[in-house]
Amino acid sequence: MFGLTFDKLLIVGVLAVFLLGPDRLPGYASKLAQLVRTLRGMADTAKDRMRDEMGPEFDDVEWQKLDPRQYDPRRIIRDALLDAPPGSSSTGMSAATAAAVSVGLPQHERPTIVPLAVGEVAPYDSEAT
Structure with missing residues (x-):
C-alpha cells in the first residue's frame, strides 16, 4: 500500500513519538483512527449508493476489466x-x-509497406497540417 513497508512505518512511528511526545500521541492516534473509520464509512456509503442506483447490474459488472492500470x-x-x-x-x-x-x-x-511510385505524391490531409 503506497510503497510503505513495515520498516518505514516503524520509522514514522518513532518520529511521531519524538515529535509529538507521549502526552499528545494518544490523542492524535485516536484522531487518525476516527479519520480512517470516516473514510471507510464514506466508501461503503458510496458503494451502497452505486448499488442502489445501478440496480442488479452492479454485481454483474466486471470491475477488473475497468481497472485503468490494465x-x-x-x-x-x-x-x-x-x-x-x-x-x-x-x-x-x-x-x-x-x-x-x-x-x-x-x-x-505486420502490415506490408508499399513504397510510393516514382513521382507519386505522399497522401496528406491539408486540413490537419
Whole structure:
C-alpha cells in the first residue's frame, strides 16, 4: 500500500513519538483512527449508493476489466489502426502509421509497406497540417 513497508512505518512511528511526545500521541492516534473509520464509512456509503442506483447490474459488472492500470496504450492504438472499416484496404496506410502499428507485432502479423511510385505524391490531409 503506497510503497510503505513495515520498516518505514516503524520509522514514522518513532518520529511521531519524538515529535509529538507521549502526552499528545494518544490523542492524535485516536484522531487518525476516527479519520480512517470516516473514510471507510464514506466508501461503503458510496458503494451502497452505486448499488442502489445501478440496480442488479452492479454485481454483474466486471470491475477488473475497468481497472485503468490494465490498459496498454500501444495495444489500444494498434487495435484501432488495424481494425479497418469494411471495404477499405490496408494498403492506404502510410509508412509512419504502418511502422507505428507494427511495433510489438510478430513478423507474420505486420502490415506490408508499399513504397510510393516514382513521382507519386505522399497522401496528406491539408486540413490537419
